[in-house]
Amino acid sequence: MMAATRYLIIGNGVAGVSAAQEIHRHDPSGPITMIGDEGIPYYYRASLSEWIAEDNTGEMVLARTPAFYAALGIESVVDTVLSVDTEAKQVILDNEDPLGYDRLLIATGASPNVVPIEGLEETLVYRTWDDARQIKVGIASETRVLILGGGVLGLELAGALARLAMRQIAIVQLLDFVGPPLLDEPAGRWLEQRIRSDGLMLFLGDTVERIVAQTAHLQSGEALDFDLFVQSVGVKARYPEVPGLEIGKAIRIDAHGATNLPDVYAAGDCTETRVRSEDRWRPTRIWLDCARQGKVAGCSMAGIEATLTEYPFLNASILYDVRYAYIGDPNGGGGVTYLMEDDGVYRKLRVVDGNLAGALLMGNRRGMMSLYRAIGLPVAEYGDAVVRPDFAWNDLTGRNWDYDFY
Amino acid sequence: MEWDGSEFEASLKRVTEFGLDNCIGVNDCMRACPVNRLGVNQNELDSVLASGEWTERVQTFVTECVQCGDCTLACPAGVHRDHMMLMLKAMLPKIPMQWQLYYYLKGRRDQQLLISLSNVYGRLQAGPLGKHVDKADLAEKDLLFYFGCYIFSSSKAPAATLTLADRLGLDYEVLAGLRSCCGWPQYLTGKMGYGQQMLIHLETLINRVAPEVIVTGCAECYAGLVRLKKKTGASWTPLTTSEWLLQHADKLAWHKLDTPIAIHDSCHITKKLGKPDPARQLLTRISDVIEIAPSPDECVCCGYYNIHANHELNHELHLEKLAVVAEKGAEAMACECVTCWEAFALSFKQADVPLWELMVAAEQATRGGE
Ligand SMILES: Cc1cc2nc3c(=O)[nH]c(=O)nc-3n(C[C@H](O)[C@H](O)[C@H](O)COP(=O)(O)OP(=O)(O)OC[C@H]3O[C@@H](n4cnc5c(N)ncnc54)[C@H](O)[C@@H]3O)c2cc1C
Ligand code: SF4
Numbered sequence: 001m002m003a004a005t006r007y008l009i010i011g012n013g014v015a016g017v018s019a020a021q022e023i024h025r026h027d028p029s030g031p032i033t034m035i036g037d038e039g040i041p042y043y044y045r046a047s048l049s050e051w052i053a054e055d056n057t058g059e060m061v062l063a064r065t066p067a068f069y070a071a072l073g074i075e076s077v078v079d080t081v082l083s084v085d086t087e088a089k090q091v092i093l094d095n096e097d098p099l100g101y102d103r104l105l106i107a108t109g110a111s112p113n114v115v116p117i118e119g120l121e122e123t124l125v126y127r128t129w130d131d132a133r134q135i136k137v138g139i140a141s142e143t144r145v146l147i148l149g150g151g152v153l154g155l156e157l158a159g160a161l162a163r164l165a166m167r168q169i170a171i172v173q174l175l176d177f178v179g180p181p182l183l184d185e186p187a188g189r190w191l192e193q194r195i196r197s198d199g200l201m202l203f204l205g206d207t208v209e210r211i212v213a214q215t216a217h218l219q220s221g222e223a224l225d226f227d228l229f230v231q232s233v234g235v236k237a238r239y240p241e242v243p244g245l246e247i248g249k250a251i252r253i254d255a256h257g258a259t260n261l262p263d264v265y266a267a268g269d270c271t272e273t274r275v276r277s278e279d280r281w282r283p284t285r286i287w288l289d290c291a292r293q294g295k296v297a298g299c300s301m302a303g304i305e306a307t308l309t310e311y312p313f314l315n316a317s318i319l320y321d322v323r324y325a326y327i328g329d330p331n332g333g334g335g336v337t338y339l340m341e342d343d344g345v346y347r348k349l350r351v352v353d354g355n356l357a358g359a360l361l362m363g364n365r366r367g368m369m370s371l372y373r374a375i376g377l378p379v380a381e382y383g384d385a386v387v388r389p390d391f392a393w394n395d396l397t398g399r400n401w402d403y404d405f406y
Numbered sequence: 407m408e409w410d411g412s413e414f415e416a417s418l419k420r421v422t423e424f425g426l427d428n429c430i431g432v433n434d435c436m437r438a439c440p441v442n443r444l445g446v447n448q449n450e451l452d453s454v455l456a457s458g459e460w461t462e463r464v465q466t467f468v469t470e471c472v473q474c475g476d477c478t479l480a481c482p483a484g485v486h487r488d489h490m491m492l493m494l495k496a497m498l499p500k501i502p503m504q505w506q507l508y509y510y511l512k513g514r515r516d517q518q519l520l521i522s523l524s525n526v527y528g529r530l531q532a533g534p535l536g537k538h539v540d541k542a543d544l545a546e547k548d549l550l551f552y553f554g555c556y557i558f559s560s561s562k563a564p565a566a567t568l569t570l571a572d573r574l575g576l577d578y579e580v581l582a583g584l585r586s587c588c589g590w591p592q593y594l595t596g597k598m599g600y601g602q603q604m605l606i607h608l609e610t611l612i613n614r615v616a617p618e619v620i621v622t623g624c625a626e627c628y629a630g631l632v633r634l635k636k637k638t639g640a641s642w643t644p645l646t647t648s649e650w651l652l653q654h655a656d657k658l659a660w661h662k663l664d665t666p667i668a669i670h671d672s673c674h675i676t677k678k679l680g681k682p683d684p685a686r687q688l689l690t691r692i693s694d695v696i697e698i699a700p701s702p703d704e705c706v707c708c709g710y711y712n713i714h715a716n717h718e719l720n721h722e723l724h725l726e727k728l729a730v731v732a733e734k735g736a737e738a739m740a741c742e743c744v745t746c747w748e749a750f751a752l753s754f755k756q757a758d759v760p761l762w763e764l765m766v767a768a769e770q771a772t773r774g775g776e
Contacts, residue, residue: 018427021456021457043431044430044431044432044449046430046431046432047430047431047432047433050432050433055437056432056433059447060431060433060447060448060449061431062449063431063449063452064449064452064453064456065449065450065453065461067453067457067459067461068453068456068457068459070459071457071458071459072457287428287430287483288427288428291426291427291428292427295427314428314484316428316482316483316484317430317482317483318432318482323482325484365484368484369484
């Protein structure tokens with residue numbers, strides 16, 4: 001009888017757990033070990049802001065219940081993987097003895113960038129529950145918060161803190177508009193107005209040059225006092241040392257989740273994938289893609305044929321305090337752009353060669369899921385009607401995604 | 407017409423899978439849910455969906471979900487939580503007794519004897535309208551009133567609707583009874599296959615009448631018709647009773663009541679199918695309309711399905727609704743959907759607050775005018 005395949009997963013985020021789920025489904029007898037260095041079960045990063053703002057309890061931040069782990073028979077190890085010895089097929093741990101594997105998944109996510117600033121000794125970042133805890137402990141209504149970085153995460157944090165009515169929230173952003181890469185400049189301006197009207201301070205095209213005690217000196221000459229300083233200036237892929245592993249800006253995986261090394265797979269924020277249509281490598285950055293990659297890698301590891309479909313890009317969530325959907329490629333150059341701006345609403349659709357190329361919907365996202373299905377379809381004949389919330393996408397796609405049962 | 411029998415289930419699976427991958431965990435869905443008294447979190451639901459391992463809390467909650475769709479409207483990531491709830495209903499390991507009875511009666515067309523027996527009883531209960539219950543001879547007519555199973559209910563709406571049609575001198579056919587079920591009760595109990603069978607059978611009955619317009623006063627029947635039309639590309643138009651009567655409203659003489667009436671929105675017609683206006687326009691002719699904001703705090707759910715799962719929960723919801731109505735200064739409430747009316751009826755009666763059915767109110771407001 002063949003011995004059961006031993007599966008080892010580094011990283012118990014969404015990519016790792018999605019993989020474990022598939023492995024268990026296709027090979028229930030293969031023992032799964034998951035190594036994570038956060039010391040807590042899989043949780044929702046996107047839910048941390050609600051937790052800071054006290055809309056969600058800690059219980060709600062957890063992504064799965066203990067019963068789920070038990071059902072999958074996952075063995076959890078709390079440790080940091082320093083490196084992988086692919087010859088001996090084992091991972092080298094920081095504290096414990098090496099662990100062997102038959103198939104390995106690297107799902108180690110990303111770590112936040114930190115900009116060195118003169119006079120800054122330590123800085124808070126925003127990625128993990130522990131980071132969120134430190135931010136939460138550090139705030140009170142009298143707190144003056146300074147966030148470096150006006151990208152998606154910085155704005156999300158600002159939005160959560162704004163709900164808690166801080167004394168002062170300031171955002172310093174190097175580019176001269178907020179919300180990249182989701183927003184382009186016009187959309188950024190739209191959101192900027194909203195943020196300013198809530199009384200938040202925005203310093204655009206600016207950066208923190210020096211910190212003296214509790215004062216940040218900006219490049220523009222402005223001096224800002226703060227009690228809490230958080231950096232949110234992007235992330236980079238994080239992974240243990242693996243000799244011979246093909247890496248660009250992140251671990252390169254093929255459409256089956258495999259790396260260039262035998263029996264080594266990768267998924268999630270630590271990877272980049274080939275976008276065939278654009279002939280470039282794209283880093284993985286969003287939850288949905290991490291989950292899909294994890295599932296494909298999990299199937300491949302269990303010996304089931306699975307391929308990552310090149311879906312149009314879809315990211316829907318909350319930016320500052322606005323619900324948005326970013327679908328396909330709304331911001332690329334070329335084509336015709338249709339815009340609709342209304343009180344609290346910003347909708348933009350881009351049509352290239354008569355076909356729907358992308359959409360950015362903020363405030364009113366009506367039709368978003370059916371619009372997602374319509375990427376690539378010809379829409380030239382409808383003119384600017386496509387940008388309106390009541391456009392009948394379901395008639396165009398021939399299926400009613402929004403309410404499949406209707 | 408031939409349908410792929412697995413179509414609904416396949417679509418549910420697709421939506422569920424997408425939801426599991428795309429849920430970012432903000433839990434807005436479960437905070438928006440009108441019947442989530444247990445405080446269930448979405449991670450509990452997803453753990454069951456992903457592992458098949460049930461907990462008692464989730465089981466209870468799944469039986470209590472009324473499929474109103476509030477959760478889906480609340481999700482920032484575009485997850486169809488209501489469909490994922492339907493998937494959970496389909497996966498339920500222990501099916502409540504009431505449900506078993508319900509689809510034994512309504513879901514199985516092969517239970518001919520039982521259906522015939524219950525129809526005998528049903529005819530008696532439906533009184534003068536009894537002649538329409540599952541009748542064999544359906545005539546070809548342009549206008550079809552579809553009353554489904556609510557012909558048996560204590561609702562006076564079917565009778566009022568037909569009185570209005572007679573007053574307008576219209577020619578019509580009526581389709582009602584157990585055999586013309588829209589399939590919604592089966593979906594609600596997770597029996598997709600039965601639901602689909604019912605809908606297919608409904609189509610054959612409708613085809614015998616070959617109508618241009620089908621009018622129904624039940625939001626679920628209406629949703630069923632919309633779905634049927636979508637799947638079959640049928641040429642008839644489904645209308646709610648409010649939409650239909652509005653088209654003829656100017657031919658009737660209206661006397662306005664001086665009681666201000668609050669309006670209750672049904673989840674299917676208003677939220678899911680996006681038609682809040684016809685009922686309001688109609689009620690404006692009858693009385694002053696008092697709005698109830700579409701927030702979960704104010705627009706408290708009728709809890710219909712809990713008639714079959716959890717009476718106490720339903721009553722709690724209704725007490726909340728009564729409080730909202732009183733706070734708004736309304737002296738009564740009107741329902742467009744017969745199902746909502748049925749759900750609320752007892753609690754409102756106990757509280758001595760009039761609960762109007764829109765068609766019944768319309769019939770009274772246009773009586774003896776000409
Ligand atoms: C605050 C916040 C909000 C977000 N909101 C959204 C949103 O709304 N929508 C969206 O699509 N995306 C959002 N994202 C991004 C999304 O959360 C990530 O894309 C996703 O969590 C990445 O999942 P992952 O499994 O690849 O990595 P991770 O979730 O980072 O998991 C990797 C795990 O591996 C551990 N690890 C790393 N290296 C080692 C090692 N050597 N040894 C042991 N363990 C290791 C890490 O500590 C971590 O626990 C948000 C991110 C943050 C931080
Ligand atoms: S459909 Fe309605 S009742 Fe069911 S879970 Fe969603 S919000 Fe709750």
